[in-house]
Amino acid sequence: MTAPRRAMLRALSQAGVPLSVQQIHEEANRILNPENGVGEEELDLVTAYRFANLLAEKNLAQRIEFNEGYFRYEIAESSERPHHHHLVCRSCGKIEDFQDCGLTHLTTRLEKESGFKVAEHKLEVFGTCPQCQITSR
Amino acid sequence: MTAPRRAMLRALSQAGVPLSVQQIHEEANRILNPENGVGEEELDLVTAYRFANLLAEKNLAQRIEFNEGYFRYEIAESSERPHHHHLVCRSCGKIEDFQDCGLTHLTTRLEKESGFKVAEHKLEVFGTCPQCQITSR
DNA sequence: TTGAATGCAAAATTTTTGCATGGAA
DNA sequence: TTCCATGCAAAAATTTTGCATTCAA
Numbered sequence: 001m002t003a004p005r006r007a008m009l010r011a012l013s014q015a016g017v018p019l020s021v022q023q024i025h026e027e028a029n030r031i032l033n034p035e036n037g038v039g040e041e042e043l044d045l046v047t048a049y050r051f052a053n054l055l056a057e058k059n060l061a062q063r064i065e066f067n068e069g070y071f072r073y074e075i076a077e078s079s080e081r082p083h084h085h086h087l088v089c090r091s092c093g094k095i096e097d098f099q100d101c102g103l104t105h106l107t108t109r110l111e112k113e114s115g116f117k118v119a120e121h122k123l124e125v126f127g128t129c130p131q132c133q134i135t136s137r
Numbered sequence: 138m139t140a141p142r143r144a145m146l147r148a149l150s151q152a153g154v155p156l157s158v159q160q161i162h163e164e165a166n167r168i169l170n171p172e173n174g175v176g177e178e179e180l181d182l183v184t185a186y187r188f189a190n191l192l193a194e195k196n197l198a199q200r201i202e203f204n205e206g207y208f209r210y211e212i213a214e215s216s217e218r219p220h221h222h223h224l225v226c227r228s229c230g231k232i233e234d235f236q237d238c239g240l241t242h243l244t245t246r247l248e249k250e251s252g253f254k255v256a257e258h259k260l261e262v263f264g265t266c267p268q269c270q271i272t273s274r
Numbered sequence: 275t276t277g278a279a280t281g282c283a284a285a286a287t288t289t290t291t292g293c294a295t296g297g298a299a
Numbered sequence: 300t301t302c303c304a305t306g307c308a309a310a311a312a313t314t315t316t317g318c319a320t321t322c323a324a
Contacts, residue, residue, distance in 0.1 A: 002279060002323065021314085044281050049314060051279095065202040067259065069289095070313080087253055096251055102243055107262070114233055115267035116224055122204065122261045125244070130252035139298070139304060158289090181306050186289060188304090206314095207288080 004043045007031040008051050009075075017095040018064040018072030018086070024048045066124060085123045091132035098125075141180045144168040145188050146212075154232040155201040155209030155223070161185045203261060222260045228269035235262075 011027035012019060019027065025048040029041040052073050055061035063071045066088055077083050087096045107118045128136070148164035149156060156164065162185040166178040189210050192198035201209045203225055214220050224233040244255045265273070 004280070042281095046282085046315080047280060053315095063204055065204060067200055067202060067208075069208060071204075071206060087247060087251055087255075089253065090256065096253070098247060098251070102239075106239055110224060110235060110262060111264075114224055114235070115270075116226065116233070116262075116264040117270055118224075118262055118264040119227065120263050122263070123258065125247060125253075125255055125258045127248075127253040127255040127257075133252075133254055141305070179306095183290080183307085184305060190290095 003032065004028065004047055005051060007043065008048060012061070012073065012075055018062075018066075018074035020068075020070055020072050021045070021048050021052050024052060024073065064124070065122075067126075085125065087125045087127065089129035089132055090126050091128055091136065094129045094131075096129075140169065141165065141184055142188060144180065145185060149198070149210065149212055155199075155203075155211040157205075157207055157209050158182070158185050158189050161189060161210065201261070202259070204263075222262065224262045224264065226266035226269055227263050228265055228273065231266045231268075233266075 007028035008024050010031055011024055015023070015027065022045070025041070025043065025045045028048065029043050032042050052061070052071075055073060056063050056071075060076055061073045062076055064074055064086070065071060066086070075081065082099065083101075084097045084099045085101050087098055088094070101121075101123055103121055103123065107121065110116060111118055144165035145161050147168055148161055152160070152164065159182070162178070162180065162182045165185065166180050169179050189198070189208075192210060193200050193208075197213055198210045199213055201211055201223070203209060203223070212218065219236065220238075221234045221236045222238050224235055225231070238258075238260055240258050240260065244258070247253060248255055
């Protein structure tokens with residue numbers, strides 16, 4: 001367990017929302033040394049890519065997509081942070097979690113109808129958060 | 138309406154499943170001239186990128202993500218092809234559609250609980266298709 | 275001490291942009 | 300004719316790989 005990895009894990013857990021590799025890189029560098037500016041990072045972007053891939057391979061993190069064209073990473077489900085999905089504000093990017101997606105019913109139905117064995121589902125909900133609804137009026 | 142665009146639209150509609158830009162490019166070239174091999178395409182990959190972006194901007198196509206790290210494109214919902222989601226085989230890549238995702242309930246609940254105005258949801262289901270379940274035994 | 279993780283450089287891949295040409299309407 | 304779409308070249312952005320060095324255990 002090295003300092004860069006500790007910083008990246010901390011970045012992920014304190015963010016509380018899925019982060020892109022770029023964001024992991026930025027946040028982790030801030031944690032390592034808040035004084036540093038851009039270009040004087042101690043943590044290389046390559047290391048962030050490698051670590052993110054590693055986490056995903058080992059199923060320690062999940063890859064999430066918000067229709068941005070790249071992955072975000074989030075610490076895997078656990079008893080502390082159980083199965084959940086995201087409600088994303090298209091305007092300001094705010095992310096809220098929600099649980100009880102109620103998809104077990106659907107899963108059962110699909111398995112019956114299609115013969116597939118369902119392993120997982122990916123659900124993200126997009127809209128406008130309360131603040132942005134006011135602002136945009 | 139040019140030949141390349143006609144071919145790309147036809148590729149999308151005859152595929153019936155969301156295609157990546159690379160796939161749109163390949164399929165459209167096949168349609169334009171089945172004799173051509175790789176490297177002698179008449180349709181440039183750049184054109185496929187531009188057209189895919191155009192379709193998405195104009196809401197004539199939807200961007201779909203299957204956790205592959207890139208977008209797939211699918212002709213937008215219509216009365217002929219109403220709101221649906223995808224059931225994707227992780228083993229062979231087979232894609233089946235399904236309707237009645239039953240998420241209006243969830244949407245209502247989320248709007249009430251979070252104050253968000255929900256605009257859309259992304260749902261994709263992953264698993265193993267019947268054939269692959271047999272093969273992998 | 276030793277293997278794994280890192281940084282740096284470079285390469286590979288993917289996507290976008292600029293610009294002159296060509297073709298549809 | 301006129302403007303938009305295209306191809307080609309090049310650039311930009313993103314992600315991966317190679318390798319020597321460093322560091323945690």
